[in-house]
Every structure is written in C-alpha cells, then in structure tokens.
Amino acid sequence: MKLSAEAGLWCTRALDAPAPLVAVLEVSGAVLSWLVDDADAEPQITFTDVRGADWLWRVVGETGHATVATALNGGPAAGDLEIAGVDVLPGALDALRRLAVGHWLRRWWPASHRDAIAVLDAAVLDGEIAVLTAGAQEFFGDDTFDSDVTQLLEPHAAALSSAALQGDPRIGELAGRCREIAEDVGVAWDVPVAAVRRDDYALAAGADIGRGADHFVASGVASINWSAVPAGVFDAAENTVAWAVEADRDTVQAMVSADLLGGGSPNGIPVRLRAGGFGGSGSLSADGRCRFAITGADGQPATDSQGWNHDWRATAVSVGAEVEESAEMRERVRALARSRLDRPGDDAFLAEILAAESDY
CATH class of the missing domain: 2.60.210 (Apoptosis, Tumor Necrosis Factor Receptor Associated Protein 2; Chain A)
Structure with missing residues (x-):
C-alpha cells in the first residue's frame, strides 16, 4: 500500500475529479472516495484518525491493519510512504462503495424536466441507504456524518408506508425492512398515509420572466x-x-x-x-x-x-455560492445518469429501477 500526504492527512491515492464526480463515504477514522463513472477504479482511503479505524482489519487483514497502524503512528503526514505487503482485499469495500453511490445519488443526481432525467423517489432511495447503513454499522462511529439512520428514515415513514400499499412487492419488502430498523432506533413508523403523494416537478418551469415590454x-x-x-x-x-x-x-x-x-x-x-x-x-x-x-x-x-x-x-x-464548475463535468454526470437508467446494473438502487420503469 502506497500512501501520500494530502492536506496533512495520509491517503492511498489522489482523485483528480470535481465533487459531483466523486462518491464519498465517511467511516470511523477515514473518508472513502470513488469515481462514480469508473466502476473499476480503486478507492481513495484518506485516514483522519487511523486509531479510530477499527474496521481496517476487515479490508486489509489483521496483519495489514497492525502494519498500517504502526506505520502511521509516527507523526504528521508528509511526503510518500510505502507499506510493503499490505493491499486492499478483493471485494472488501464493495458494499461501502454501493453505499457511497447511494449518498452520491442523493447529492448529485441530475434530475431534469428539460433533459428527461427522472427524479428518484427520495423516500425509496433514503430507505435503501438506511438499510445499507444499518448493515454496515461496524464501519461507523457515533459521530460519522453518513451513519445517521434516523435522519434517513424519519422524514419518509409516511411516504414509504403509503408506497408499500400500492402493491409493488419490492417496495413492500423495503418498507418492511425500514420499519424493523426504525423500531430499533426509535423512529415512529405508525403514521397516517392517506394524504401522502408525490410532488415531482410540482414547480417545474420558471424561466418565463414576463418579457414583452418596450423597456x-x-x-x-x-x-x-x-x-x-x-x-x-x-x-x-x-x-x-x-x-x-x-x-x-x-x-x-x-x-x-x-x-x-x-x-x-x-x-x-x-x-x-x-x-x-x-x-x-x-x-x-x-x-x-x-x-x-x-x-x-x-x-x-x-x-x-x-x-x-x-x-x-x-x-x-x-x-448560489461562488464556485467554479464546468459544463463538461455536468454533461459527464448526465451521461452517467442516463446510462444507469438505460441499463440498470447489479448495483442499481430500486429508486433508479422505478425511475427507469416510469420512463416510457
């Protein structure tokens, strides 16, 4: 494993891509990052506190964990560091990559009425992410940004319960799993569902500014x-x-x-x-x-x-905020979204599959 210093932290590789092209997941003692449009690319592991990364043995083995912890316990990050005999085990981060992609879908999915890129059902997507998060708790600490199952489920209890009544067994199964998790974390699930409805594109068009006057x-x-x-x-x-x-x-x-x-x-x-x-x-x-x-x-x-x-x-x-961003990057994200809708892969989320099925 080769590590390099970046902003005072040790990381495994550099991802030279803007934020909308990177799926990020914060775990205990580290931040994991993947390029979203390259499924074969290796992740970047940035250690924020290697002593808190008590999951690392699951990824590099027990001996590798001990070797990395020893190597990174000698002071601030600077230069490059080669740790011989330590590599990420094949498939060890696959579940976390899918979870990171789920958060990416929440943050960067380019839904557009003009471009005919469907909105993803927020309740279904957040429910799926909650299930994945609950299944990966060994990677999270109490203060990690992406570990809050309550925040994912609480706004959607009524919507998921309502959707489950529509007869799609996939949504029904998801809602059932979310209910179990909600009971474990103290989220109220027995809520009225009759008034729940989708509001996608409720405010779709606003570009007409009323031109026509001579001034x-x-x-x-x-x-x-x-x-x-x-x-x-x-x-x-x-x-x-x-x-x-x-x-x-x-x-x-x-x-x-x-x-x-x-x-x-x-x-x-x-x-x-x-x-x-x-x-x-x-x-x-x-x-x-x-x-x-x-x-x-x-x-x-x-x-x-x-x-x-x-x-x-x-x-x-x-x-919005003053930021630099290229149209080419946005088009790259749109191309990825279209490809995921056109050909949902094994890692597709149910929210994506439902959006693809509705696009007729």
Whole structure:
C-alpha cells in the first residue's frame, strides 16, 4: 500500500475529479472516495484518525491493519510512504462503495424536466441507504456524518408506508425492512398515509420572466453550478436561468428566473449579475424569481440612458455560492445518469429501477 500526504492527512491515492464526480463515504477514522463513472477504479482511503479505524482489519487483514497502524503512528503526514505487503482485499469495500453511490445519488443526481432525467423517489432511495447503513454499522462511529439512520428514515415513514400499499412487492419488502430498523432506533413508523403523494416537478418551469415590454434592453440565459446550490431544488439542465435587464423611468433593474424541480424551496438563495462595470444582486423567492436594481462601478444606481447604451453581451449571472464548475463535468454526470437508467446494473438502487420503469 502506497500512501501520500494530502492536506496533512495520509491517503492511498489522489482523485483528480470535481465533487459531483466523486462518491464519498465517511467511516470511523477515514473518508472513502470513488469515481462514480469508473466502476473499476480503486478507492481513495484518506485516514483522519487511523486509531479510530477499527474496521481496517476487515479490508486489509489483521496483519495489514497492525502494519498500517504502526506505520502511521509516527507523526504528521508528509511526503510518500510505502507499506510493503499490505493491499486492499478483493471485494472488501464493495458494499461501502454501493453505499457511497447511494449518498452520491442523493447529492448529485441530475434530475431534469428539460433533459428527461427522472427524479428518484427520495423516500425509496433514503430507505435503501438506511438499510445499507444499518448493515454496515461496524464501519461507523457515533459521530460519522453518513451513519445517521434516523435522519434517513424519519422524514419518509409516511411516504414509504403509503408506497408499500400500492402493491409493488419490492417496495413492500423495503418498507418492511425500514420499519424493523426504525423500531430499533426509535423512529415512529405508525403514521397516517392517506394524504401522502408525490410532488415531482410540482414547480417545474420558471424561466418565463414576463418579457414583452418596450423597456427590456437585454436578455439571455445562464446555467446553475450544481455545487453552488442545494440538491433537488433546481432543474439540472443547462441554461435553466433566464435573465433580463429593464431600463425605464430612469432606473435599471434585472429580473432573474430559474427552473425548479419542486424538491425544495429556493427562497433566499442569492443571485448575482455582472456586466462590465455594472451589476447587482438579490435573492430568489419561493417561485424561483427575483428582481433587483443595477448599479454602476461607483455604486450608484444605473440610469435609464446608461442601461440603453451599455453593451450587455458579456453579462454573467450566477445562482448560489461562488464556485467554479464546468459544463463538461455536468454533461459527464448526465451521461452517467442516463446510462444507469438505460441499463440498470447489479448495483442499481430500486429508486433508479422505478425511475427507469416510469420512463416510457
């Protein structure tokens, strides 16, 4: 096993890929990472506390565990370290990789009405992840981020119970296993189910910003950086943000509207517009829209004449946090999602299979 120092921690290999392409799982004393579109790629193991990684013998054998613990107990990580005779046992991390992919589906699945990439049923997916998590408790400590079964099950008790009544035996079996786990961890499961229904795409389209008046001086579209916004709120297609600049009555204002999925509210998510020396910012409302004033480089409100005479062709609009992200990376994730729906593999989640079956 070869280890290298990265940010002061020992890790087995470097994954040169942005976050939306990496499935991550925090276990006791380490973080495990896999490239999601390369099933044969080796995982990266980053040790945060090798003494807390009491599961390591399951992965490298008892002798290997002792060797690694001894080698990493000598001080801070620096340079490279070769630990002879220690390798990850074949298949030892397969179950954890599938669990990591499940969390990746929660965080990065590119659901899109425009691109016809179906929403995954959140209750079914979280239920599956809860079952996998409960079956891997020997890898988790009390304070690990990905070990909270209660958080996975509690919001979905009614939805899973309702879905189980629809007659699909696969969902019924999953709901039964989730009920057993819920009883073990103290999650209430006997809840009313009559009013439960799916709301996928309930707020699907929001890009129409009401153009048509003579005072619109410029308009265009922009794309949302996925890592800048919460999961499940916005349509994951490109060019789902419409913007327009209006100059009228000696004021210049921007209007922005984003396509929504209905999985959460965009209320309060920041929006910024920049065009040369002019710009402004605001926050989306619950319907995915906002309006804000445009100011000049001096911080003063832009005038009507400035709005009409400015070149708006280089306008940039961003939604959410300030992050760098490429359209090519997002398309790579979409290609993976489509392939998983078109040809569900042995590691497919029931939520994916149901989404594929509904795509007709």
